[in-house]
Structures are given as structure tokens and as C-alpha cells.
Amino acid sequence: xxxxxxxxxxxxxxxxxxxxxxxxxxxxxxxxxxxxxxxxxxxxxxxxxxxxxxxxxxxxxxxxxxxxxxxxxxxxxxxxxxxxxxxxxxxxxxxxxxxxxxxxxxxxxxxxxxxxxxxxxxxxxxxxxxxxxxxxxxxxxxxxxxxxxxxxxxxxxxxxxxxxxxxxxxxxxxxxxxxxxxxxxxxxxxxxxxxxxxxxxxxxxxxxxxxxxxxxxxxxxxxxxxxxxxxxxxxxxxxxxxxxxxxxxxxxxxxxxxxxxxxxxxxxxxxxxxxxxxxxxxxxxxxxxxxxxxxxxxxxxxxxxxxxxxxxxxxxxxxxxxxxxxxxxxxxxxxxxxxxxxxxxxxxxxxx
Amino acid sequence: xxxxxxxxxxxxxxxxxxxxxxxxxxxxxxxxxxxxxxxxxxxxxxxxxxxxxxxxxxxxxxxxxxxxxxxxxxxxxxxxxxxxxxxxxxxxxxxxxxxxxxxxxxxxxxxxxxxxxxxxxxxxxxxxxxxxxxxxxxxxxxxxxxxxxxxxxxxxxxxxxxxxxxxxxxxxxxxxxxxxxxxxxxxxxxxxxxxxxxxxxxxxxxxxxxxxxxxxxxxxxxxxxxxxxxxxxxxxxxxxxxxxxxxxxxxxxxxxxxxxxxxxxxxxxxxxxxxxxxxxxxxxxxxxxxxxxxxxxxxxxxxxxxxxxxxxxxxxxxxxxxxxxxxxxxxxxxxxxxxxxxxxxxxxxxxx
DNA sequence: CTGAAAGCGCTAACAA
DNA sequence: TTGTTAGCGCTTTCAG
Numbered sequence: 001x002x003x004x005x006x007x008x009x010x011x012x013x014x015x016x017x018x019x020x021x022x023x024x025x026x027x028x029x030x031x032x033x034x035x036x037x038x039x040x041x042x043x044x045x046x047x048x049x050x051x052x053x054x055x056x057x058x059x060x061x062x063x064x065x066x067x068x069x070x071x072x073x074x075x076x077x078x079x080x081x082x083x084x085x086x087x088x089x090x091x092x093x094x095x096x097x098x099x100x101x102x103x104x105x106x107x108x109x110x111x112x113x114x115x116x117x118x119x120x121x122x123x124x125x126x127x128x129x130x131x132x133x134x135x136x137x138x139x140x141x142x143x144x145x146x147x148x149x150x151x152x153x154x155x156x157x158x159x160x161x162x163x164x165x166x167x168x169x170x171x172x173x174x175x176x177x178x179x180x181x182x183x184x185x186x187x188x189x190x191x192x193x194x195x196x197x198x199x200x201x202x203x204x205x206x207x208x209x210x211x212x213x214x215x216x217x218x219x220x221x222x223x224x225x226x227x228x229x230x231x232x233x234x235x236x237x238x239x240x241x242x243x244x245x246x247x248x249x250x251x252x253x254x255x256x257x258x259x260x261x262x263x264x265x266x267x268x269x270x271x272x273x274x275x276x277x278x279x280x281x282x283x284x285x286x287x288x289x290x291x292x293x294x295x296x297x298x299x300x301x302x303x304x305x306x307x308x309x310x311x312x313x314x315x316x317x318x319x320x321x322x323x324x325x326x327x328x329x330x331x332x333x334x335x336x337x338x339x340x341x342x343x344x345x346x347x348x349x350x351x352x
Numbered sequence: 353x354x355x356x357x358x359x360x361x362x363x364x365x366x367x368x369x370x371x372x373x374x375x376x377x378x379x380x381x382x383x384x385x386x387x388x389x390x391x392x393x394x395x396x397x398x399x400x401x402x403x404x405x406x407x408x409x410x411x412x413x414x415x416x417x418x419x420x421x422x423x424x425x426x427x428x429x430x431x432x433x434x435x436x437x438x439x440x441x442x443x444x445x446x447x448x449x450x451x452x453x454x455x456x457x458x459x460x461x462x463x464x465x466x467x468x469x470x471x472x473x474x475x476x477x478x479x480x481x482x483x484x485x486x487x488x489x490x491x492x493x494x495x496x497x498x499x500x501x502x503x504x505x506x507x508x509x510x511x512x513x514x515x516x517x518x519x520x521x522x523x524x525x526x527x528x529x530x531x532x533x534x535x536x537x538x539x540x541x542x543x544x545x546x547x548x549x550x551x552x553x554x555x556x557x558x559x560x561x562x563x564x565x566x567x568x569x570x571x572x573x574x575x576x577x578x579x580x581x582x583x584x585x586x587x588x589x590x591x592x593x594x595x596x597x598x599x600x601x602x603x604x605x606x607x608x609x610x611x612x613x614x615x616x617x618x619x620x621x622x623x624x625x626x627x628x629x630x631x632x633x634x635x636x637x638x639x640x641x642x643x644x645x646x647x648x649x650x651x652x653x654x655x656x657x658x659x660x661x662x663x664x665x666x667x668x669x670x671x672x673x674x675x676x677x678x679x680x681x682x683x684x685x686x687x688x689x690x691x692x693x694x695x696x697x698x699x700x701x702x703x704x
Numbered sequence: 705c706t707g708a709a710a711g712c713g714c715t716a717a718c719a720a
Numbered sequence: 721t722t723g724t725t726a727g728c729g730c731t732t733t734c735a736g
Binding site: 018031 | 727
Binding site for chain 3: 370371372373374377383384385386389408410411412413414
């Protein structure tokens with residue numbers, strides 16, 4: 001009964017006329033087995049439908065697996081905090097199998113910091129790696145090294161064009177922009193859409209939200225060919241400058257009904273402005289369930305949020321590697337596009 | 353390293369000056385231990401921070417746990433099919449711990465069938481039970497019996513007012529109706545809402561969607577006090593009768609723009625009608641991701657679907673019992689209201 | 705009431 | 721290239 005099938009490595013050994021030591025050897029591909037023994041054992045295994053009991057396996061094994069997760073560093077309430085929660089969930093799972101998890105953070109605006117993170121991970125000789133890549137070239141170099149060392153790695157958030165990865169968990173960025181535009185406009189007579197963007201001081205950084213913006217713009221030009229799309233850049237660090245820019249935006253066009261969208265997680269910047277100025281005439285859509293975004297949703301300064309359970313992405317990434325390490329099982333599918341959740345004030349309180 | 357803490361039952365035994373047999377006895381509360389031994393052992397355990405290794409425990413144990421799941425029977429493509437998938441997911445998890453899972457189905461329109469299901473489950477002396485209750489009184493009787501036998505049980509889909517259950521996983525029904533109304537109307541100038549309902553031949557059956565309808569109606573009267581809510585009853589088994597009723601509904605009011613909603617999973621009945629009649633002027637909202645509902649969503653006969661991942665509910669229920677059985681851990685929270693997912697044609701393809 | 709001892713199914717030395 | 725053996729940490733008889 002136990003484990004569904006009661007056939008053990010001993011049964012296999014007996015049926016194949018060898019010892020369990022030999023069976024174990026073919027089970028783990030560690031050579032030193034004659035071709036005929038090997039063949040026979042494999043045959044018996046599939047005939048009997050033998051499935052190893054990995055509790056016994058873990059118990060007996062002296063191996064110490066470790067998984068490193070490389071993600072951007074963050075402050076409280078920021079996007080990557082949720083990912084860290086997911087790492088904690090994944091840790092809970094992995095630790096049951098005696099696998100330890102560590103998170104290594106880097107400054108997403110600083111290439112050196114990313115390189116340091118990568119090389120320190122490499123030095124620790126991990127059994128597997130989870131990575132949220134922000135620097136294209138450096139990441140490609142890094143995963144190439146991982147591949148050579150036969151270390152499995154999983155992308156989260158966004159992925160690159162190599163194909164050595166074990167799995168990828170992330171949101172379909174283009175589609176999320178398309179969806180966002182649909183929710184923003186939703187059959188209304190929209191003449192102008194305002195995209196609020198973060199003014200990036202450093203150039204040359206990869207920005208995963210570009211694809212999202214493309215989806216957004218495509219939707220508009222397909223469904224509202226006469227609609228104007230206007231970009232407004234705000235400074236994330238300077239409130240005053242931010243308010244000035246937004247004031248200008250509102251003054252430039254007398255219509256108080258504005259359609260506003262942000263393609264990253266920081267729509268709360270817009271909400272704060274609207275709250276302070278007492279503006280309730282706009283339709284605002286943003287992304288991700290930060291506390292400040294949720295508050296804006298509840299208060300009615302943001303009408304909808306598109307969310308992606310990025311915690312689950314990290315957790316899934318870790319269990320994918322765990323399962324691969326423990327039971328040699330690759331995930332059912334390699335590319336896992338997580339669902340896009342539409343949140344409004346009536347369902348956001350039930351979002352975990 | 354292994355398992356986080358390397359202190360074993362042997363360490364505890366040594367430190368307490370007893371044998372591991374005795375430690376095991378207090379660990380599992382199976383008596384036959386002197387008060388002082390017990391006390392000492394408990395003290396040592398907390399001092400050392402000993403945490404049992406349940407792989408070893410499962411390996412050595414001869415126990416055979418079994419969980420029974422009681423749910424309504426179904427045809428392909430119906431609501432409960434998704435729940436069965438969830439049971440399969442749960443089984444995958446539970447079997448890792450040597451716990452077997454079985455599903456027992458009953459006819460949700462037949463009390464006898466439900467009673468039979470319950471008593472056959474009782475006869476099989478399960479280690480735990482997952483139940484989707486459709487008959488109030490009978491269920492209360494059943495769970496009382498389970499409580500007396502100390503068998504843990506978990507509600508899914510809906511729950512009753514007893515409080516002996518280990519956990520509950522389901523959608524907040526009232527809120528889902530409220531949300532549904534919001535999506536249906538969404539700031540539009542709505543004067544009449546059509547609720548399409550299934551004509552139930554048998555009376556006296558509990559209907560979990562009543563609460564949902566209440567939420568829906570409450571929203572309307574709060575936000576659209578002048579809006580009329582009209583109920584139309586259709587026969588699930590008779591196409592012709594169905595079409596006649598709907599024809600009448602459309603003929604009764606010349607306005608082709610109708611707001612239509614169904615509170616159960618069978619909005620595809622409405623979609624089929626609209627497709628056949630070539631009506632594209634309505635706004636239709638329904639519940640649950642049946643294949644036929646998804647098709648209607650993609651084709652534009654249904655504008656939105658509210659979904660609830662009922663597979664995850666069943667899977668969570670099973671892992672809750674599993675964790676309880678294996679590591680004596682109760683779930684983090686008892687009542688788990690699952691999130692309400694809003695699906696439209698742009699995000700439904702990413703809904704697993 | 706308690707200790708000793710025989711496994712659970714598998715891994716990994718170590719011999720052969 | 722193989723078989724043998726000593727555990728992994730825990731449960732469960734079975735004597736005492």
C-alpha cells in the first residue's frame with residue numbers, strides 16, 4: 001500500500017537476478033554496470049512499475065543540496081518584496097527535502113552589483129539557481145557558466161533567449177499591456193491615454209515593461225485609431241518635481257476625465273497625486289499588488305490593478321528545481337506564463 | 353545540515369537519560385510513561401529544539417492513511433470536473449506521504465445517494481474526509497459522526513455552521529454576486545438586469561448560489577435603485593423550451609441591449625442561445641471556467657466570467673488533511689476564501 | 705513503565 | 721563489474 005506501489009529496490013534486484021547495489025547504480029546512472037545487467041534491470045523496472053521511495057532515498061543520502069535565488073534588492077512595500085515571500089514559501093517546501101535556500105540581492109541599477117551577486121553564487125557551488133535577470137549580457141554569460149557546470153537554473157519575472165533553462169515563470173508581458181488597455185478603455189469613448197513613466201537616470205538598463213507598453217499601444221491603435229497616446233515622465237525620488245509635471249499635464253488639457261496608466265508597479269505615485277489634489281474624475285489602471293496600490297484601489301483613485309502572483313512564481317521556481325534535484329523530474333512545461341489577475345475594489349480583499 | 357536541525361530522537365534520549373523508545377512514546381502521547389520521564393523528555397525536547405524527521409517517521413511507520421472525498425457526480429465539462437482535477441493534484445501530493453485518496457460521488461439532486469455516499473465512507477474508516485456538502489441536515493449528521501470518531505474533515509465549495517471542521521476552502525459567495533453586478537453594470541446606464549435561473553424540478557435542495565444572488569441584488573439596489581431585476585427560468589434539459597422562454601424575454605422588451613447574468617456555472621446556455629440567434633448586443637456575465645463558457649467568452653457572447661480555481665480548493669483541502677495527519681499541523685487559517693478571478697477574452701487563455 | 709532490537713527502502717563504502 | 725554491509729531517524733514489537 002505504502003507509496004501506492006509496494007515494489008522495492010529489493011524486488012527489482014531479485015527479479016533481475018542482481019543485488020540492490022547494482023540496481024542503485026543504474027538508477028543513478030553512476031556507471032560501473034555491464035550493459036546486460038543494465039538492460040535487464042531497466043526492463044524489470046518498467047515491467048514491475050517500480051517507483052523509488054524518495055523518503056528512504058533522502059534519509060539514506062548524505063547529499064546536501066542548496067539553491068540560490070538572485071533577485072533585485074528592495075525596500076519595504078516594493079514589488080520585489082512579494083517575490084521574497086515566494087522564496088520563503090519555496091523554502092518551506094524545499095526544506096522538507098533537506099534542501100536549503102538562500103537569496104542573493106543585487107542593485108538593479110548597478111551592473112557591478114549584479115556581477116558580484118552572480119560570482120558569489122557561482123563560488124558557493126549551488127545545486128540550482130533561480131534568477132530574475134535584469135542585465136541581458138551579464139546574465140547570458142552567467143547562465144552559460146551554469147550550463148557548463150551542469151547546474152540547473154530557472155528564470156522568474158522575465159527570461160532571455162537562451163534555452164538552457166529548466167523552466168520559466170512569469171507574466172506574458174505583451175498580453176498584460178494589451179489587457180491593461182482593454183480594461184482602461186472598456187468600450188468608452190477615449191480620445192487620449194496618458195502613460196506615466198519613470199524617468200530613468202541611467203540608460204542602457206533593460207526594462208521588462210517595454211514589451212508591456214508595446215502591447216498597450218498596439219491595443220489602442222487597433223481599437224482606437226484616433227486616440228492619442230501621451231507619455232509623461234516622473235521622477236520617483238522627487239515629489240515636488242513629480243507634482244509639477246502632473247500639474248502641467250492636467251493644465252495642458254481642460255478635460256478632467258483622463259485615462260491614465262502606468263506600466264510598472266508604481267501607480268501609487270499617480271494615486272497619491274490625485275488624492276492630494278482631490279481629483280476623482282480619472283480612470284487609472286496599474287500593475288501589481290503593492291500595499292500602496294491596494295490602498296489606492298480601495299479608495300477609488302485607481303480603478304483596476306493587474307496582478308500576477310509573483311510570489312507563486314518564485315515558489316514554483318524553487319519547487320521545480322527541488323523536484324528536479326530529488327526526483328529527477330522536469331516541470332510539466334518549460335515556459336509557464338502565469339495568469340493575469342484583474343483586481344478592483346470588490347475582489348482585491350480576497351487576493352490572498 | 354539535513355532537515356535544518358541535526359538533533360535526532362537519539363540525542364533527546366541520551367540527554368534525557370532514557371531510551372528512544374520512551375521518547376517516542378511521549379512524542380506520540382501513547383501513554384505508559386512515568387510523569388517524571390515525560391516531563392524531563394519534554395523539557396529536553398524544547399531545550400534542544402528537536403524537530404522530528406517525518407521522512408524517517410513515514411518510512412518506519414506501518415500506518416496506512418486514507419482520505420475520502422465526497423463530491424457531486426458530473427458529466428464531462430461540468431463544474432465538478434474541475435474539482436476532480438483538484439483531487440488528482442491533491443492525490444499527487446498525498447501519495448508522496450503514502451496517503452491514498454479516493455473520491456466518492458453522489459447525485460446532488462438525490463438525498464438517498466448522498467446518504468449512501470456518507471455511510472460507505474464511514475464504513476471505510478477513513479483517516480480524513482473532504483466534503484462538498486449539498487444537503488444541510490444530512491451533512492450535519494455525518495460530520496457529527498466524524499467528530500465523534502475523531503476523523504478530521506474539510507469543507508470545500510460551501511460550508512455549514514458547525515465548527516468541528518479542520519478547514520474550509522471556497523469562494524465568498526455573497527461577494528462574488530456583488531462583484532458580478534459591478535462587472536455587469538460597470539458605470540453604465542442600466543435599467544434592467546436579467547437573472548437567468550435554472551428551473552429546479554425538485555424543491556428543498558440547498559442551493560449555494562442563493563447567497564450569490566443576494567449579493568448581486570444588493571449591489572443593484574445600492575448602486576442602481578431604479579434598476580429592475582427580472583428572473584427568467586430555463587430548463588437545463590430541454591433546448592426547445594429554453595429557447596422559447598428566452599425568445600419571450602427578448603420579445604417582451606424591444607431594447608436589444610440587455611444585461612444578463614447567471615449565478616451558477618451554466619451561462620453557456622445563454623451563450624448558445626445568443627449565438628444561434630445571432631444576438632451580439634447584450635452584456636453577459638457568468639461564473640466558472642467550463643470549456644463551453646470559455647468558448648463563449650472568446651467568441652464574445654459572454655463578456656466576463658468570474659472564476660474561483662475550484663481545483664485548488666480541493667487540492668488545498670487534501671494537503672490540509674495530509675499535513676495534519678503527517679506533521680500534526682493545522683492549516684494556517686481555518687476559513688480560506690479563495691480569490692475571485694475576473695476573466696475576459698484577453699486574459700482567459702492564461703488561466704491555467 | 706522501560707529498554708533493546710529488528711526493520712522501513714535506500715545509499716554508499718568496501719570488498720571481492 | 722558486482723555483492724555485501726552498515727547505517728539514515730524513526731516506529732514497533734517484545735521482553736523484562
